[in-house]
Amino acid sequence: MFTLLAVHYDDCIPGWNTVREAIPYHVIVLMVEGTATYTINGVTHRVEAGDLLVIPKGTVRAGSNTEAPHRKYTVLFNLIDDANADAQLLLPSHFMRMKISNYEYVLKRFSRLFQERWEGKPYHESICLGILIELLGVAKREPISPAVEPIKFYLARKIHLELQTHYRESIQISELAKLIGRSPNYTIAMFKKALGMTPIxxxxxxxxxxxxxxxxxxxxxxxxxxxxxxxxxxxxxxxxxxxxxxxxxxxxxxxxxxx
Structure with a gap:
């Protein structure tokens, strides 16, 4: 199956960059906040909050900050048995970048993976492997699921930040709708599609x-x-x-x- 090599949480690292190299492992990344630049096999990608990347082993990759430091989770892993058909199905043959529709859930899974790896409690290896397999499954399924349009993700992110700031206050859907210039029903449906739950x-x-x-x-x-x-x-x-x-x-x- 897979062996987990490292799990990182980059928390606004000044001057962050990775050298250009053919990476000797697979990488899965969730951008949490800010932006970064990745060059993948000579093509430059501006990666934003909510983007999930899967970078296969052997990809020529480089990365750096853009305007300011960012926050992201990065998981490094390898395949133990190349003949394992089930594991091979979870690995993409090429670089993948996508907006995650159920972002909050995926964020929690990355956070749990990081916590389990860092704490190192009994059976953490099995728990970490299970989470990694789940995340790879999400990445493979996402492109064939209904996509969240960029404008909807932008509007959902706007509400998301508002709720993070004012979650102890009384929440009125009508006020959230005004914030993005949409109807209350649209606001609820759009937020749920993007984040997998209603604002409340x-x-x-x-x-x-x-x-x-x-x-x-x-x-x-x-x-x-x-x-x-x-x-x-x-x-x-x-x-x-x-x-x-x-x-x-x-x-x-x-x-x-x-x-």
Whole structure:
């Protein structure tokens, strides 16, 4: 199957560049923020946030920052057994670049892969391999799935940034629609197609992510966390948290603190 060589998260590295060479491994990249320039077999590509790249072994590749540093995940891997037909099916024969339709989900999988590799807990090798295979499957399937038009991805990204900044506030779909000059129904459908969830579901995801940290690392009560994160009331917070985490806030604390 595959052997994982490295997983990197480039976080705004000044002067980032890679030398021009025929790479001795396969690479899969997710651009998270900003832009970068890749030269692939002599052709220059401007890679933007939301782009997924798969670069096969032997490709002549070079890369550098554009206007400013960027953020991206990079995974290096190789094929152990060239005769493995299943593994060969997952590997493209040529360079692939695509906009990912379910970007938030794919971003979470890259993040989990990086975390598992970095922490090195028991069985992390199997978990990392499973995530890598999933990401390669997503990359092979994406070109035959309905594409997200560039304008829709741009508008979804605009809302995405707005929600990241104001997720603790009351979210009105009508205001998000005004932000991009579209109708509320269009706004919901477009965002879901681009990111795989509605704006409200994304806000809940952000709130629950922060709640998970606050429950374990702060002295705030469940009611205080609920109010702080902008939920209607504590019971609403409980319902949303349990739906996403598959356990209640109190069970979440008990299972992780062992108390």
């Amino acid at each position: 579901e994304y806000v809940h995801q952000l709130r629950v992510q922060e709640a998970s940290s606050l429950l374990l690392e702060s002295t705030m009560s469940v009611t205080e966390i609920s109010d702080y994160l902008g939920f209607y009331d504590t019971s609403h917070f409980y319902r949303v948290f349990k739906k996403m985490m598959k356990e209640s806030p109190s069970a979440y604390i008990t299972n992780r603190k062992g108390c």
